Amino acid sequence: SQQGEEDPQALSIQEGENATMNCSYKTSINNLQWYRQNSGRGLVHLILIRSNEREKHSGRLRVTLDTSKKSSSLLITASRAADTASYFCATDAGGNEKLTFGTGTRLTIIP
């Protein structure tokens, strides 16, 4: 069963705008990761945030983690057409050896 639910399921924004997507999970975690997948291809790791961290930045990406609410958000600033992809959160809540992916958000950047 899926650990994470992502919101929204799909998001379309104009190039240059910021995109925010949210992930909620059900049980306690050690870390939460975000991945990007371009259409029908392999996943690319974006960022990992540990349970004792509240915020992390990487380039135009900002991830927050609220363990009390069991939720995380991914913010992409100044979006570009190349950011068009599906974005998945993933947690290790199923056990250290397992990564369980959320339902994903399909992001479309309109040039």
Next chain:
Amino acid sequence: DTEVTQTPKHLVMGMTNKKSLKCEQHMGHRAMYWYKQKAKKPPELMFVYSYEKLSINESVPSRFSPECPNSSLLNLHLHALQPEDSALYLCASSLSYNYEQFFGPGTRLTVL
């Protein structure tokens, strides 16, 4: 080399065929994974190998048989598959658990 390679890119097979998917990494990662992904769905874990030993089998049907010949290679042997097994099969590796996973480009499998 920070790449995970998978072959073949595409595979079409009949329900009576036997085929194998291959995955390779040269990053010194000790954990390797097989995932199955259906269209518009998230990847679902199938198997985890840790230090070349199978550590997780997510109740995958026996028509899928994983093999880890050495620390760089991971195979998935396929036999008597069903049309519903058609999917994108992704291989990944990581330094260990709780580290980022590096994914290959996947094998698009079609079972006729």
